[in-house]
Structures are given as C-alpha cells and as structure tokens.
Amino acid sequence: MRGVGLAVGLLALVNLAGEVVRPPFDSTHTWLGDADLPRPIFRALELASAVVLLWHAVRPLRPAWARLGGAIVVGIGAALAVRDVATFYGVLASGAIHGPAFVPASLVVLVCLSALAASIATDRADRPRWTLARAAACGAVTAASFVAMPLLLMVTLGPTRYERRADCAIVFGARVWDDGTPSLALSDRVDEAIRLYQQGLVGALVMSGAVDDHNGFSEPEVMRARAVAAGVPKDAVILDEAGITSSWTARNGALLMRRHGFSRAIAVTHYYHEPRVKMLFERAGVAVYTVPARMSRRLLKEPWFIVREVLAYWHSFLFQ
Structure with missing residues (x-):
C-alpha cells in the first residue's frame, strides 16, 4: 500500500x-x-x-x-x-x-x-x-x-457511452490505406459518428486528421466521403486537416466550435483513446461527452495500441 x-x-x-x-x-x-x-x-x-x-x-x-x-x-x-x-x-x-x-x-x-x-x-x-x-x-x-x-x-470511462444531444461530433482520424480506403479503425469511428447524426443527437460532424505524407490521402476527406455516401449532407461535415496529433485535434476542435458557435460536443474515437481525449479537450477549454466507436471486429494491433496509449496518456498529462 x-x-x-x-x-x-x-x-x-x-x-x-x-x-x-x-x-x-x-x-x-x-x-x-x-x-x-x-x-x-x-x-x-x-x-x-x-x-x-x-x-x-x-x-x-x-x-x-x-x-x-x-x-x-x-x-x-x-x-x-x-x-x-x-x-x-x-x-x-x-x-x-x-x-x-x-x-x-x-x-x-x-x-x-x-x-x-x-x-x-x-x-x-x-x-x-x-x-x-x-x-x-x-x-x-x-x-x-x-x-x-x-x-x-x-x-x-473508455467503453461507457455518454450519448447526449450536442452541437457536433468530433471524430478522430486514423490511417488511410494506399488505395484510398479507410482502415478498419477509421471506418468504425466514422460509422459511429454517422449513427449519432442519423439519431439526431448531433447536427454536424467534425472530421479531424492529417494528410498522409506517404500516400498523400487526406484522412478528413476520406472520412467525409464515407459519411456523405451514408447520407450525411456534405455541408454538415466540417474538415480539420491539421489534426496531426490528438492534442492538435482537441485544440482545433475547440477553435472550430467557437467559430461555429457550438457549445457541446461528442468525441468519437476508440475506447482506449477516450480518457486522454477527454483530458485534452478539457485543457482546451471544452467539456466533451465521450462515445467510443463500436468495433466491427477487434483490431489486430489492439494490445499494442493500449500499451502505446498508456505512455501517450502520461506524455499528454505532463506536456500537453
């Protein structure tokens, strides 16, 4: 003890x-x-x-x-x-x-x-x-x-679904494959945001991510294309291509919310990522609800992602 x-x-x-x-x-x-x-x-x-x-x-x-x-x-x-x-x-x-x-x-x-x-x-x-x-x-x-x-x-905290009415859902990016298709992690996150929109819980989706240096694909563009294909109006999707890290996504998300007059948001990512995301948004001056993405199947690298997230949590706690 x-x-x-x-x-x-x-x-x-x-x-x-x-x-x-x-x-x-x-x-x-x-x-x-x-x-x-x-x-x-x-x-x-x-x-x-x-x-x-x-x-x-x-x-x-x-x-x-x-x-x-x-x-x-x-x-x-x-x-x-x-x-x-x-x-x-x-x-x-x-x-x-x-x-x-x-x-x-x-x-x-x-x-x-x-x-x-x-x-x-x-x-x-x-x-x-x-x-x-x-x-x-x-x-x-x-x-x-x-x-x-x-x-x-x-x-x-991670797996708990705090589903509420909010102005927007902020979706965290993940890898896009070289042929332009979203990875399983990215697909699951976008699909969760689409469900929130279709249930009427949010009126806008903020797709945040980066442009892949290797293949040149924009994560937010790929995310928007998937949402629009599922019936979400294009003008209901806001892109943030400067979401290079989780910290940048939280800061940019806070700025976009103020710019659009939003006061409440739902953060959509995987369960192991949600605790750090919530902390980062609070430090950016935004209190968010967390809704983890339902996984269509378990991620092969999930154990590694969890280990990496333990280290990332303390890095964010101390320096971000």
Whole structure:
C-alpha cells in the first residue's frame, strides 16, 4: 500500500504544480468527480493528502494525533469518491449512459483511498529498515500503479457511452490505406459518428486528421466521403486537416466550435483513446461527452495500441 500511496501522492503534487504553472491542468475530477468544495479548500486538502501519503511511504507518522489526522485527510478523498460513485449509478439506472463497464473509476479510487487511510491509521512504529530490495519493491509497485491508472480509465470511462444531444461530433482520424480506403479503425469511428447524426443527437460532424505524407490521402476527406455516401449532407461535415496529433485535434476542435458557435460536443474515437481525449479537450477549454466507436471486429494491433496509449496518456498529462 505504501507504493500505491507514493504514486497517488506524486500524482497529486504534479497536478497541483501543473495547475500553478500552466492552467487548466487539474485532472482530479477524473478520479473523484466534481467536489462541491471551494477551490482553495480542495487544493489545501489535496496538498495535505499528498504530503501525508509521501511521508507514509517513507516512514511512519508520529505521534498518534498525526497518524489520525493523516488518515482523516486521506479519508476525505474517499468520501468525495463515494458521492461520484452514487452519481454514476444513479445516472446509469436512469438509462442516460450505457456501456459494458459498470464499475466507475471512482469506485476503485474509493477502495484504494480507504485502504490507504486504514494503513496510515494503523501504521507500525517498528517497520523493517529500508534495504535495496525493499526500495526496489516499493518502486516497482509505484511504477505499476502509474501504469494501472490510465488502464483503469480505459476499462471504465473508455467503453461507457455518454450519448447526449450536442452541437457536433468530433471524430478522430486514423490511417488511410494506399488505395484510398479507410482502415478498419477509421471506418468504425466514422460509422459511429454517422449513427449519432442519423439519431439526431448531433447536427454536424467534425472530421479531424492529417494528410498522409506517404500516400498523400487526406484522412478528413476520406472520412467525409464515407459519411456523405451514408447520407450525411456534405455541408454538415466540417474538415480539420491539421489534426496531426490528438492534442492538435482537441485544440482545433475547440477553435472550430467557437467559430461555429457550438457549445457541446461528442468525441468519437476508440475506447482506449477516450480518457486522454477527454483530458485534452478539457485543457482546451471544452467539456466533451465521450462515445467510443463500436468495433466491427477487434483490431489486430489492439494490445499494442493500449500499451502505446498508456505512455501517450502520461506524455499528454505532463506536456500537453
């Protein structure tokens, strides 16, 4: 648990530092939901929790009142997660969201923070001395925790369908083959956006991608052609050929939304990509709903895409 606490404490510190250096950076609500607390109080609790967890990872808290206080501070985070869990299941029961993942990330956070609070409250004074082996084991658990965090979002937030009425759907590009046909990943994403349009949930489709340097095909042009062939009016499709990366698509999508007077959007991509996409849009000043593309069949490179996305998530978290 100390290795897990070290990971959580480091994440909280980086989150706080990022919010100071280049806001908007905060991603705490991804794990705890929207806390109904004044921002200064919430930040103070986050900082106190980070200090407690980092201290607990290295040595026991002493005296007893410090141990109790530390457990309470971390326990408040667990209490905030309870509210998000209740909200999730309330919305799920109402039929407003759908998906195979019926466990929100905040439920896992609730269990984790509760266990950490209990560990702090019952910490022993006679811990074994630090050795190279113990330090390596703690470091391995911390590293595994950082890998597990985006994976948790990929299997909870990622597959959940937050279908709502919105002004547009922003569709993320993928590869176009040398003969000009869309790859399976691209076809699935465009087909999902077409369904949203045909259901009347969105009035416009923003096709975002790049022009392939190798074959010269424009991903957005190929995407539009597929949508138009399915009956979507051409003037309902907006192209963004500067969506070279996920970050650029989020920034360009935010600009296009402001230019067209749009206020709400649905992000359409694959489930493993949705957590990072949501974070990037929020940092671009746009709150989006996420609807993962239904896969007509599993992608052959899906395991590799998931591994790559774990690394990409942390890169985006730190630098984008």
